[in-house]
Amino acid sequence: MKSKWYNDGFQFLDFVWTGVRRNYDNLDDTIAKRLGEKVDETNEQVEIHLSKMFSSVFKWHTKDEADRIFIAGTKATTPGLRKVSSRPVKPCFFTRVFLVLALSFTMLMLLLYLFGSDKAIPGMIFIGSLAVPFSLLMMFFEINVYQNVSFLQVMQTFLVGGILSLLVTMLFYLLLPIQTNISIESALLVGVVEELAKTVVIILFINAYKLNYIFNGVLIGAAVGAGFSVFESSGYVSEYGLVTIYTRSFQAIGTHTIWAAIIGGAIILGKVRKKPFTLRDFVTKPRFFVFLLIAIGLHTLWDWDIPGTGLATSITEELIVVVIGWFLIFVMIDAGLREVRTLQGQLIVKKKKRGGHKVG
Template sequence: MAQNSWFPQERKRGARGWFHVLWVGIVLFLVTTFVMLWTGNPNLYPTVIMIGNFLIPVVFVTFLYDHQHLSRLTPEIITKSFILGGILGVLGATVLESILLPAPSNPDQGLSLMGGFAVGLIEEASKILAVIFLARRMEHRQAIDGLLIGAAVGMGFAALESTGYAFTSFLLNQGHVGASLFTTVLRGLFAPFGHGTWTAILAAVLFRQSTSNNRFRITGLVFVTYLFVSILHGLWNGLPNTIYLVIPPGIPIPLISLLIGIVGLATLSVMYVRARRRRTLPPTANPI
């Protein structure tokens, strides 16, 4: 139909592209891990860790993109948001945390509940500022656009952060590859419940509240949503994990983190459905 000509990239995208990315990534991760362990070649370690930590974030963003069919966002924009937005978010959070948070007396003890909330506030602010920077020149009419950019930025942040955690685990365990692989797998399983979900929720609300004058508006609803995702983030970081579910092949899943993640993912699902229903055709479709 003529009215759809505003979206030249709008075509029926395959809804299973994410599944193709998933199984190809799993095969590559298993093969490279096996070859690294079999040959004992340490040069493969960065490849294994990068594949393992980027796989689920990329699949998550691909899944969302596959299931929306009326958006101005192209794969190039999503990729740019994932890479550049993730880097900007990590850099911003690192600088702010080093300035605003005291150095822990015992890093092995993890974060306290108040420390977890402080980190949540800082990291969610850093990621949404990256979203605002990337989308500063685009029209803020569609909540689905904000949701997708937010998910891409959040998952880019998650992939880089998980890679850092895997490397830290490698160093703390005197170069023991098994500990690093365990960290990679565990954080990969939890990736859909964390950064990408929280930033997607906040960015969707921000875009929905900024539909006039092509400027972002920090309304009361945006601020409340920021506090909501920061609280989820803080609880994720600060609550003690004492109860675990063990899944094959013996991977312990913290029950509290799982419940917090389900709350966030359920919220995102509701917002995703509403964002698709509220889509409207703008008079122009300017890219970022």
């Protein structure tokens, strides 16, 4: 009987993996069609390797390199499309941001536990809630190879978007009262409400900034999700005590920031290029809707405490959610790099056409 469960489980995982790979491999066609290009079946896929992606983390970097990253997004510092890199992304400075925040949190802990200073508690709540989500946000800021979104815009989206998404969530909760139990129905309803609230806010900011690239959508989504995560975690401390900050800080590596980043990228994939995302896009674009449903599913699994199980099962659930979430982030990164190649290919074709007319 046990062997049958294992076999059925592996068959199901194989089925799911096959479906995911099929969608993943078709992203080239989706991007090309969205940009109005003919599908090139010989187009080489962009390779994504964890070891390569984070290979620059432990290398020495100068202050000038950091300055170039954080002054991006202005008229003077946004590169033209020809200068945008389609090489594998290698973010690194987000780890420096995390180390600064982690060091700050450690010093606040010393104030509290060594010297008994209760004045350190508000700082611990804020820095503890901020450390992981904001560091992830900085990673997505680095990954935005177009460098067309400024740090000021990111911070506006992080603060205003994070709080606005909580306000929209509360509005939805008024319409759909949530029961505080551990049932799958309750977890699903929470997932639907919170992910839809973030989606609405992400769409508002993407449309307001007139953004059109996958990396832009991922960044704006991450900003809204990070803000949501920080303010939500801070609120939970008042309800469940300071110990909450220790668990939620590390759990943030695979929750709201990641889910919202996935949705942000999917919004770009689902909208007409150089046009705002509309209500019609929301209900008629299956690829966007699939990613939204996956985000809701991940949120539901994260919140659901399976009856009759213990801590080991809960940790396993969380690990599954984190792995799937990050896999989809790499799918978005891959899609974003392919989009750069497609757009740059369009420029080459247009240049050749103009050249041909001149000769004639």
